Amino acid sequence: MIKRTLYFGNPAYLKLSNAQLEVSIPVSNPDVIKKEWRSTTIPIEDVGMVVLDHQQITITQGLLAHLLQNNVALLTCDASHHPAGLFLNMEGNTLQAKRFRKQSEMSAPLKKQLWAQIIEQKIYNQAAVLEKANPATCNFLYLNSERVNSGDSNNLEGQSAAYYWSHVFGSDSQFTRRPEGANPNLLLNYGYAIVRAAMARAIVGTGLHCTLGIHHRNQYNAFCLADDLMEPYRPYIDLLVLDMIRKNEMYADISKENKAALLSVLTMDTKIGKEKSPLQLALSKTTASLWECIEGKRKKLILPSLKSQ
DSSP states (O other): OEEEEEEEEEEEEEEETTTTEEEEEEETTTTOOOOEEEEEEEEEGGEEEEEOOOOEEHHHHHHHHHHHHHTOOOEEOOTTTTTEEEEEESSSOOHHHHHHHHHHHHHHHHHHHHHHHHHHHHHHHHHHHHHHHOGSSHHHHHHHHHOGGGGGTHHHHHHHHHHHHHHTTTTTOOOOOOTTOOEEEEEEHHHHHHHHHHHHHHHHTTTOOSOOOOOOOOOOOTTTTHHHHHGGHHHHHHHHHHHHHHHHHHOOOOOOOOOOOOOOHHHGGGTTTTTTEEHHHHHHHHHHHHHHHHHHHHSSSSOOTTTTO
């Protein structure tokens, strides 16, 4: 079942009421001195992610604990509306201890094989985005996706990224991809944070540990595995941002409308394996396939393909 993503961008009071999420919103009424509230309840079992994007949101400890127990990812934003923190359930799977141990024992050859698959599909999906954005430029990346070797020792990821970013928004756009850069970097960063949080939730639900990565291994990064597995999913955000630019919203602030568009990535259809699936469910199929690779039951990850979009 597709889980709901709840976005809160205005003052609100969130609490647990009869095992449900109760949302109270202040009602503006100049004739009433005492603040009035309008309340509604939402079944927690229907929720997959909650985004808190206002400095005047209050959430109770009881609700927070209940959300985490139901494997709901909670993403908090800072005063600049940029994602700043992520809360995840620490016990997302009953076989967690066993899976942590097996995950930590992954061999170097297996990690290299898996990383090559991830990069191959990432470059392929970037080529698919270029095919839509700038068709004359996509063949180079399609060819690169076929040349990735074990562990991507020839760094085709980096070479392809340089080419991709210099063409995806137009060959004369002079765009430079920077984590702290101006738009469309801000839009890309926001979208990637949403995918990262959703991937981390899927990892926890599979019983794996977000910190134990395949390729990423920064000692200060608690989400190395999420950063690994989300790579082929990044182009889905690129496609949404590209659409915003075509609507002349490139230099706009990260408006509520743009945020809603980026949050919609979780319901985008993607080809995953031999089937079509909403991206949110595709994430879980990817993490489940990783566990099967770790167990030795399969050799290839199930990764998304943008080609059929």
